Amino acid sequence: MFNKSKTNNVNLSQENASMPDMEEEQVEAVAEEEVSTQPAVAAPAQPTNQRTSMMDMISTAATKPSILSEGFSFRGEIAAKGAIHVEGALNGQIQVDELTIGARGQVEGVVTCSSLHIKGKFSGTATCNELIVTSSASVDGHVVYQTLSVQKGASIKGELLLVK
Structure with missing residues (x-):
């Protein structure tokens, strides 16, 4: 659109140069007339699923797990909505929706x-609704759960307590 109006102005300037008796006001009027006769460009439609609030963005982000990578060590307190996947070392008090301890975690x-899914090493105290212990897992501590799945080969030292 802008290029066309610039082109029109260039053309008008060239016409103006070839017709020296035409005044500038008349040239501007002709330019306005040419611009107004061009078809209007429709505004792009707004997406219908556009986010309306910050809470929508936060709830969407909460579905993706936060990852503590191998070689990363954290000591402290974590409280978060959503999931955390640990491949490094985590020491402290953790309160999350889902915790997965990876094979190297x-x-x-x-x-x-x-939900507590253990593939690596866990030591301490845990309270969860669902406990999954894989064959590569090592558990040392006290775990309270409602549903349990343990694969053959898992190492469990301590106490697993079913609570209904």
């Missing part, structure tokens, strides 16, 4: 979550 401390 190590978690030590007090854990409160809905």
